[in-house]
Amino acid sequence: MISKNDYRQILIYLEKKYPKAQTELHYQNSFELLIAVILSAQTTDKMVNKVTPNLFKLYPTAKKLGHANVLNVEKLISSIGLYHNKSKNIISASLLLHEKFHDQLPRKKSDLLKLPGVGEKTANVVLGDFYKIPSFAVDTHVQRLAKRWDIVSNDADVKTVQKELMALTPKKDWIDTHHRLVLFGRYICTARSPKCNNCEIISYCKYGQKRLGIFNV
Numbered sequence: 001m002i003s004k005n006d007y008r009q010i011l012i013y014l015e016k017k018y019p020k021a022q023t024e025l026h027y028q029n030s031f032e033l034l035i036a037v038i039l040s041a042q043t044t045d046k047m048v049n050k051v052t053p054n055l056f057k058l059y060p061t062a063k064k065l066g067h068a069n070v071l072n073v074e075k076l077i078s079s080i081g082l083y084h085n086k087s088k089n090i091i092s093a094s095l096l097l098h099e100k101f102h103d104q105l106p107r108k109k110s111d112l113l114k115l116p117g118v119g120e121k122t123a124n125v126v127l128g129d130f131y132k133i134p135s136f137a138v139d140t141h142v143q144r145l146a147k148r149w150d151i152v153s154n155d156a157d158v159k160t161v162q163k164e165l166m167a168l169t170p171k172k173d174w175i176d177t178h179h180r181l182v183l184f185g186r187y188i189c190t191a192r193s194p195k196c197n198n199c200e201i202i203s204y205c206k207y208g209q210k211r212l213g214i215f216n217v
């Protein structure tokens with residue numbers, strides 16, 4: 001298990017490296033944020049950013065997207081993974097957003113979770129990014145880092161990862177830390193080839209030390 005002090009040093013480093021960390025998804029309003037985050041599941045933000053301009057041009061509101069033809073939406077987002085399901089989900093979520101929530105993004109997680117395609121991670125991202133409600137979204141990057149840094153065991157589930165990170169991280173930093181971890185995981189501590197050779201926090205990371213064989217751990 002990582003020491004509290006080592007984790008704090010990692011947070012200080014991440015804050016310096018990514019002082020203004022935020023999502024790399026492009027959006028203009030809460031509706032676009034919600035749809036972009038739903039679309040980002042198991043694909044990259046870059047891929048999502050390529051399809052959303054046309055999607056939002058044709059369907060700029062929850063009402064319009066909620067009444068869209070699924071085949072037309074599929075054509076627009078066919079370059080991203082799981083596009084069949086995602087098309088159905090964003091149409092159904094938009095319809096519900098329009099009819100039940102009067103085009104207002106819900107502020108309550110339990111309401112957000114009623115929207116098709118919205119799971120715990122999406123709800124936390126949206127609540128944090130749009131309403132600045134402290135939440136700690138756990139995606140694949142966050143999970144990987146928590147395991148490499150020995151914050152949780154390798155077989156820990158998402159709930160456990162979230163619980164441990166929330167306990168270790170000051171609440172005021174939950175939203176920013178999520179984004180910082182995502183950026184660090186996306187560009188430095190990547191899944192297949194983490195850049196341990198140039199990593200500035202290797203002294204806190206036994207996984208990286210072991211990988212390079214530089215210390216006896």
Ligand code: SF4
Pocket residue numbers: 148188189190194195196197199200201202205207208209
């Ligand atoms: S040393 Fe390697 S595994 Fe550890 S945080 Fe840095 S890049 Fe990731």
